[in-house]
Every structure is written in C-alpha cells, then in structure tokens.
Ligand code: IPM
C-alpha cells in the first residue's frame with residue numbers, strides 16, 4: 001500500500017512538532033509495509049508571508065488530493081492585526097470547510113504519571129478517558145450574515161438538522177464502540193439552534209438502543225467537566241462549545257500539548273492536528289511537547305489508513321516514553337522536543353525488534 005500525506009506545519013511550534021510526528025509516521029508506516037510519500041505545504045502566517053494568503057490554492061489542492069493531512073498549528077503575534085479572511089485562523093477554517101471534515105474527534109486520556117502533574121486533584125482526574133466530538137464545519141464559525149463596521153458586528157449561529165445528524169451519528173457510533181454513554185452539550189434554554197440540536201439528537205437515540213444519552217447545558221457542563229470528568233465517555237457538541245470545552249479538557253490531561261485530534265468527513269482525506277496552540281513564546285527553542293502531534297499520527301493510522309494496530313503501537317510507544325520519564329517542560333520535565341520524538345521512534349515495535357529487544 002502506498003499513501004500520500006500532506007503536511008502543513010504552519011507557525012510557532014507547529015513546524016518543530018510536525019518534524020517529530022513525520023519521523024514517527026515514516027517509521028510506523030515502514031513497519032506496516034506502507035510506502036508513505038510526504039509532501040509539505042504552506043498554511044497560516046507563513047503562507048501569508050510567502051504567498052499573500054493564509055491558505056494558498058496549491059496547499060488546498062494538495063490537501064484535497066492527499067490520503068491524509070497532518071497540520072501543526074497556525075497563528076502568532078506577527079499576524080494578530082489582520083482581520084477577516086486574512087486572519088491566520090481563516091486558513092484553517094477554509095481548509096476544514098473545503099475538506100468537509102464535519103466531525104472533530106478530540107480524545108482525552110490521562111496518563112497515570114501525569115495525574116500528579118495536573119492542577120486538579122489526582123482523585124478527580126485519575127482514569128479519565130473521554131472523547132469530545134466537536135461539530136467542525138458549521139455554527140458560529142461559518143454562519144452568515146457575518147460582518148463588522150466601526151460600531152457594530154454580527155456573527156450568526158446556524159445549524160440544519162442534517163448537519164446535526166451527521167455529527168451526532170459519528171458520536172453515537174463511537175459511543176457504541178466505547179462505554180455506551182453519550183452526553184450532548186447545548187444551550188437549549190437560550191438558543192434556537194440548541195433546541196433543534198437537542199431535539200435532533202434525542203430523536204436519533206432510538207436507533208442506538210445500547211447507548212445511554214443525556215443532555216447537558218454548556219455552562220453547567222463546563223463545571224462538570226473538571227469536577228466529575230470520569231463520568232464522561234463521548235461528548236458531542238457544536239463548533240464553538242467544542243472549541244472551548246476541548247481546551248478545558250486539556251487541563252485533565254496535564255497539557256494542551258498532549259491532545260491529538262482527527263477531523264473526519266463522509267469521505268476524502270482526514271485532517272489530523274494537535275488540538276492547538278502555536279506557543280510563540282517557546283517556538284524554535286526545541287521545548288514544545290510533540291506528543292499531541294505524534295498521537296495525531298496514531299489517529300491518522302486508525303481513521304484514514306484503517307490500521308488500528310499501528311495506531312495502538314504509536315499510542316503505546318508514547319505511553320512508555322511518559323512511563324520512562326521522557327517529559328517536556330509543559331508536563332513537568334526537561335526533555336527537548338527532538339529528544340521526546342526520538343524516544344517515541346525508539347520505542348516503536350519496529351525499532352525495538354531491529355535492536356533485538358524482545359519485551
Ligand atoms: C482549534 C483552534 C482553532 C479553532 C483556531 C486556531 C481557529 O482553537 O483548533 O481548536 O478555533 O477551531
């Protein structure tokens with residue numbers, strides 16, 4: 001099998017974590033007899049500097065033609081003054097829309113070694129294993145009208161039943177494969193879109209008799225997420241709530257740098273990225289945590305290449321690195337980005353076998 005992966009390293013720490021992710025991708029692919037062709041393209045601030053737009057047509061065409069896309073991060077102080085379609089984030093939003101990746105999976109697990117590192121009480125976070133399924137191509141991020149003048153600005157939250165159904169279907173299905181619990185998060189006591197959201201998800205529940213569904217309002221859910229996170233299995237929610245809640249859930253895992261994501265559509269390439277942050281203050285210093293980017297490669301093998309065993313091997317390799325104390329600064333250690341990436345590569349079964357390690 002031969003696959004094409006387009007990388008969009010982007011800005012800030014994006015390039016340095018992507019280098020490590022690509023190294024893991026290559027070794028893991030070789031061990032599974034997959035030929036991988038990696039092609040790098042511009043996005044975000046770098047694309048603005050070099051091509052005058054945050055999502056050059058070339059990058060978009062390459063991404064659409066790929067089997068999977070691996071993204072680093074976009075944005076930074078240098079481009080903060082830009083507005084509207086010139087914003088670095090607009091490149092990412094344009095890419096998500098063009099690839100029609102409407103379901104964004106953000107799994108959150110707490111490694112036992114990092115339990116003591118989180119700012120929350122260990123008994124609250126120990127054993128957390130949840131997935132946020134964020135709707136990614138609708139809602140406030142894309143709704144029209146959307147404009148701004150000197151004194152007024154308008155954003156619109158719009159959802160159709162079909163848009164809600166397709167992302168809810170991903171979440172229900174995931175719940176059947178996991179612990180059978182789905183929490184749908186909305187603001188149905190205020191928003192019309194949330195009324196439709198709740199009604200649509202409720203109606204679908206009959207099709208999934210093994211899933212127990214409950215609904216939560218986003219404000220109290222935000223509290224629940226950090227007070228009783230172990231209750232949660234799969235969480236499904238609209239674009240903006242999912243953005244906020246997934247950063248909040250990163251607190252459970254110990255660092256934003258730990259969390260991977262997969263953005264999937266009905267067909268076409270999946271988009272894989274750490275859940276975000278360009279961390280400009282440490283960019284270029286070889287200090288960023290590459291594990292979120294590397295775990296995104298695991299998701300790439302699972303969802304785009306249908307190789308769950310390779311995915312599991314990468315996840316196990318990251319776990320063993322953490323077990324062995326290979327920790328970057330954000331998770332309480334002093335390992336460099338490149339040392340952490342090299343440690344994952346060394347812990348992959350292919351490398352261990354080559355080195356004669358048998359257990
Ligand atoms: C994320 C990020 C993006 C988003 C930004 C960079 C546009 O915060 O992937 O969560 O809001 O979706």
Ligand code: MG
Pocket residue numbers: 243244247275276
């Ligand atoms: Mg975000």
